[in-house]
Amino acid sequence: MSQTVEDQKDAHGGTPSVLFQRYGIEPRSVIDFSVNLSPLELPESILALWNQLPQRIAHYPSTDGAGVKAYYTQRFGLDADCVIAGNGSLELMYFLQRVQRYQHVLVPQPAFHDYQRSACAGGAQVHSCQRPLGQDYDAFLCSAPFREALAKVDAVFLGSPNNPDGATASADCILDLCAQYPNTHFLIDQAFIQFLPIPGRASLLNPQHLRPNLFVFHSLTKYYAIAGLRIGSLIAHPESIRALSQVREPWSVNSVAETIATELATCSTYDTALRAWLATESQHFDAALSKIPGIQLYPSATNFRLLRLNDPSQYDQVLTELLQQGQHVRCCKNFPGLPAGCFRIGFQAHDANQALVAALQKSVS
Ligand SMILES: Cc1ncc(COP(=O)(O)O)c(C=O)c1O
Structure with missing residues (x-):
């Protein structure tokens, strides 16, 4: 293994205990803005299925997660032969890289921690380059520094929409790259794609977008807030899926996840409700956040926002005051490629979001 696989400690949101400990605060219940999950209730039909x-x-599930594949066929018109179902999308990021054994993987920063970790775990040398925050994603993908870095690797890992800032590339731009660099593998994480108001322009979950060198990860975790169920997929060209399926473990998806994924495919009223909530909430939240002096808001069309304190020396004090009021935001100190003073918030219910804005207005000077 050419690089050390990083420790997972503190790598993800959803762990307020880390900040309680760091800031010496007595643990208490929090509203968790550090996770980027839908705040809507699960659809009625899922709750009805529960019993x-x-x-x-008592029974084994299908060997290949057929119930999860059915979600992708019904929702996106993707045939079962271009989907590998997984125990969450992360499991498939690690699986793919273990199998492919890339030598050199490029991970532009800032990016989700597990792109780099899964590449290291697969034995690759990880290369990074800086994606300037706020720059148009397509412009970055066409830029000389990115192209120079790309020419030296056999795979590149990109989030689109990207965590932590929500930057999103167009599908056309990624497909152009696939055509221009036929010997490079493009690993694209689209865990947040369904949150976009018009996913079509950016979505690679489309039968017409399958390419031999394109591997798309998708997750049901965020959109339906079912992190504990672990449902995700790898979408790729049927030839790639055929080869990968030959070394895939059976029964990676449990029968509860299979049943629920199949049912979710039919819950279109959930999408309508989620889009309506997100449109309203984004409008309110963005307007309010952008008026707070001392905070820079990075624009995004997703359900989360990256913010930066103009005065990073206030950082620990602001996060401490929020925590004392039970508001846990994602500390971004451990995201390589981010300037000091950044934190991320995932939208919660309207009242909680309003309360966070009020707390920030008070805390940040
Ligand atoms: C960008 C991104 N991709 C993927 C995942 C993991 O998704 P899953 O639950 O499907 O493994 C996360 C979880 O935090 C994430 O932030």
Whole structure:
């Protein structure tokens, strides 16, 4: 293994205990703005299914997660032969890189921690380059520094929409790259794609977008707030899926996840409700956040925002005051490629969001 696989400690949101400990605050219950999950209730039909689920666990699920594949066929018109179902999308990021054994993987920063970690775990040398915050993503992908870095690797890992800032590339731009660099693999994480008001322009979950060198990761975790169920997928060209399926473990997706994924495919009223909530909330939140002096807001069309304190020396004090009021935001100190003073918030219910804005107005000077 050419680089050390990093420790996972503190790598993800959802762990207020880390900040309680760091700032010496007595643990208390919090509203967790550090996670980017939908705040909507699960669809009625899923709750109605709940009582039947215990009967399913006596039996093995399908060997290949057919219930999850059915979600992608119904929702995106993707045939089962271009989907590998997984126990969350992360499992598939690690699986793909273990199998492909890339030598050199490029991860532009800032980026989600597990792109780099999964590449290291697969034995690759990880290369990074800086993506300037606020720069148009397509412009970055066409820029000389990115192209120079790309020419030296056999794979590149990109988030689109990207965590932590929400920057999103167009599908056309990624497909152009696939055509221009046919020997390079493009690993694209689209965990947040369904949150976009018009995903079509950016979405690679489309049968017409399959390419031999394109590997797209998708997750049901965020959009339906089912992190504990672990449902995700790898979408790729049928030839790639055929080869990968030959070394894939059976039963990676459990029968509860399979049943729920199939049912979720039919819940279109959930999408309508989520889009309506996000449109309203984004408008309110963005307007309010952009008026707070001392805070820079990075624009995004997703359900989370990256913010930066103009005076990073206030950082610990602001995060401490928020925590004392039970508001846990994502400390971004451990995101390589971010300037000092950044934190990320995932939208919660309207009242909680309003309360966070009020607390920030008070805390940040
Ligand atoms: C950008 C991004 N991709 C993927 C994941 C993980 O998704 P899953 O739950 O499907 O493994 C996360 C979780 O935090 C994430 O932030």
